Amino acid sequence: MSAERLTWIDTHCHLDAPEFDPDRREVRARARDAGVGLLVLPAVHSPSLAVVQALARQEGDAYALGFHPLYVEQQLPGALQRLADALGAARDDPHLVAVGEIGLDGFVAGLDPHEQARWCAAQLALARDAGLPVILHVRRAVDPLLALLRRTRVSGGIAHAFNGSEQQARAFLDLGFKLGFGGAMTQARALQIRRLAADLPADAWVLETDAPDIPPAWLYRSAQQRQDGLGHGRNEPAELPRIARTLAELRGLNLSEVARQSTANAVAALPRLLGLLPREAT
Numbered sequence: 001m002s003a004e005r006l007t008w009i010d011t012h013c014h015l016d017a018p019e020f021d022p023d024r025r026e027v028r029a030r031a032r033d034a035g036v037g038l039l040v041l042p043a044v045h046s047p048s049l050a051v052v053q054a055l056a057r058q059e060g061d062a063y064a065l066g067f068h069p070l071y072v073e074q075q076l077p078g079a080l081q082r083l084a085d086a087l088g089a090a091r092d093d094p095h096l097v098a099v100g101e102i103g104l105d106g107f108v109a110g111l112d113p114h115e116q117a118r119w120c121a122a123q124l125a126l127a128r129d130a131g132l133p134v135i136l137h138v139r140r141a142v143d144p145l146l147a148l149l150r151r152t153r154v155s156g157g158i159a160h161a162f163n164g165s166e167q168q169a170r171a172f173l174d175l176g177f178k179l180g181f182g183g184a185m186t187q188a189r190a191l192q193i194r195r196l197a198a199d200l201p202a203d204a205w206v207l208e209t210d211a212p213d214i215p216p217a218w219l220y221r222s223a224q225q226r227q228d229g230l231g232h233g234r235n236e237p238a239e240l241p242r243i244a245r246t247l248a249e250l251r252g253l254n255l256s257e258v259a260r261q262s263t264a265n266a267v268a269a270l271p272r273l274l275g276l277l278p279r280e281a282t
Helices: 023-031 046-059 078-091 113-130 142-151 166-174 191-199 224-226 238-253 255-268 269-276
Strands: 008-010 036-042 064-067 096-105 134-139 157-160 175-183 205-207
Touching: 008 205, 008 238, 008 255, 023 036, 036 046, 036 096, 036 238, 036 269, 046 064, 046 078, 046 134, 064 078, 064 269, 078 113, 096 113, 096 142, 096 157, 096 269, 113 134, 113 142, 113 205, 142 166, 142 269, 166 175, 166 191, 175 255, 175 269, 191 238, 205 238, 205 255, 255 269
Parallel strands: 008 036, 036 064, 064 096, 096 134, 134 157, 157 175, 175 205
Antiparallel strands: none
């Protein structure tokens, strides 16, 4: 893997999001030009199940099927069975790499934690039965989610946008998970995230953008800046190599070392990625 042409995996990108409707093909092309050879596209609700499948197949990317905790209370009756059916139908699809994005959210007001936990537990059981890893949303709900994972063991996966303590990080690692680091890590004030990114074992982390969300520091716009007409700083998967440079600086590595390790870690977390990687990355 040369320093001039590194290959990256964005382990969490919502390419189906409406923010990309005007220029989705161009966004994917820019990412590819930047060396981002593979994206993982997690579904978040019933309408996005088929959309992420189609996008991933069209672009040679990967997808995950699941219901995000912010949307579970909006699902129509029978949604869980439709998810189970979709997973069954895609069982032999090499582009299907995980169940996700699933989990718990303790940040957004007004959500029912018991309903979230019920949906998360049911989806963990689907992942266990399908033999698939999971992509987890975990925001201000680390300990309850760890408790669910201990009750329903799955074959690992990724704790996306991790922002917990070192003890909580180690608990996820002990359960076979990798921790996702992205734009938040580039913020100088994100001291805990940056400390974890610097100090955790080499095989503990993966890289992600969460595009169009969680913009890195160079794209971030404050509320005042947005009010002044500076835009919302839309994140894109093409930003991943620059995000990786921050990790390289924090860990004292060169960029090619980060590229190799991030690819190895992503494949360890989501083994089906190996069959989708560009030849130069394997």
